Amino acid sequence: MKLLVRNLSRSTSEEEIRNLFSAHGDVDSCDLVLDQTTGKSKGFAFVEMPNDDQAQKAISNLHEAMVDKSRIRVKISQ
Structure with missing residues (x-):
């Protein structure tokens, strides 16, 4: 499931986002938009999680x- 993460601080790194979501399940990819x-x-990112239950969590x-x-x-993400 692809997730949209918005309203991120401009100082938040891609690694921090990946770690944040990894605490809730497997993360296939994390793309911070620059x-x-x-x-x-730009203050938003996309996170791809393969397990829908983990993504919902x-x-x-x-x-x-x-x-x-x-x-x-x-x-x-739509």
């Missing part, structure tokens, strides 16, 4: 969680 010009985070536990002083939003 600005092509500056190379800095991650959504339940991480949606509106505080990460690096930002309240993140997690949902299924």
Whole structure:
């Protein structure tokens, strides 16, 4: 299941996001979206989790969680 993670702090790294979601299950990929010009985070990422139950658990536990002083939003990517 592909998840969209929004409202990330600009200082949150791809590794931190992967670790956050790995606590709830297996993570196939984690892609932090970067600005092509500056190379800095745009504040959102995509996380791919192969197990739907684990992905739902991650959504339940991480949606509106505080990460690096930002309240993140997690949902299924459309």
